[in-house]
Amino acid sequence: MEKSAIYPGSFDPITNGHEDIIRRGASLFPRIVVAVLENPRKETLFSSAERIEIIREIFKDAPGIEVKAFHGLLVDFRILIRGLRAVSDFEYEFQMALMNRNLCEDVETLFMMPSAKYAFLSSSLVKEVFRLGGSVEGLVHPLVERRLREKFRKR
Numbered sequence: 637m638e639k640s641a642i643y644p645g646s647f648d649p650i651t652n653g654h655e656d657i658i659r660r661g662a663s664l665f666p667r668i669v670v671a672v673l674e675n676p677r678k679e680t681l682f683s684s685a686e687r688i689e690i691i692r693e694i695f696k697d698a699p700g701i702e703v704k705a706f707h708g709l710l711v712d713f714r715i716l717i718r719g720l721r722a723v724s725d726f727e728y729e730f731q732m733a734l735m736n737r738n739l740c741e742d743v744e745t746l747f748m749m750p751s752a753k754y755a756f757l758s759s760s761l762v763k764e765v766f767r768l769g770g771s772v773e774g775l776v777h778p779l780v781e782r783r784l785r786e787k788f789r790k791r
């Protein structure tokens with residue numbers, strides 16, 4: 637049996653939908669590695685160091701949840717967790733899962749559905765709502781809300 641699973645993503649920033657998937661994953665595996673994608677070609681609001689620091693803080697009391705930088709290589713992991721929201725995620729995720737299997741024969745992608753209340757939640761939506769001055773309460777951790785406020789104040 638596998639003891640660890642990797643949950644890769646951009647997490648720019650982490651939302652309650654991501655948190656929901658991480659907690660569900662942590663109920664199945666003794667160790668979940670949240671892998672924060674560092675992609676120099678993708679423009680993000682938060683740097684990878686900031687995204688890592690935020691997620692670490694949120695899960696500081698959860699011993700089975702680790703946060704690491706991810707450069708795209710799935711070394712040492714057999715189980716990859718991805719979240720599936722609306723139908724719109726399916727096509728891309730299906731493609732990615734088969735591509736990953738192509739690259740690495742024994743990687744299995746495990747899809748998990750969030751609680752229905754997060755089924756339409758995305759990091760981009762959170763950033764958009766925040767930019768327009770709307771409330772993101774209940775969509776992200778209070779720490780994320782604070783970081784968003786600081787980020788936009790500096791701009």
Ligand SMILES: Nc1ncnc2c1ncn2[C@@H]1O[C@H](COP(=O)(O)OP(=O)(O)O)[C@@H](O)[C@H]1O
Pocket residue numbers: 644645646647648651652653654657717718719720721725749750754755756757758759
């Ligand atoms: N609200 C949500 N509920 C469930 N899964 C989600 C939610 N938002 C994102 N995810 C999933 O979390 C993973 C990481 O998402 P994201 O941070 O957007 O990174 P990526 O750039 O890999 O899409 C993906 O599998 C995505 O489908």
Ligand SMILES: [Mg+2]
Pocket residue numbers: none
């Ligand atoms: Mg995404």
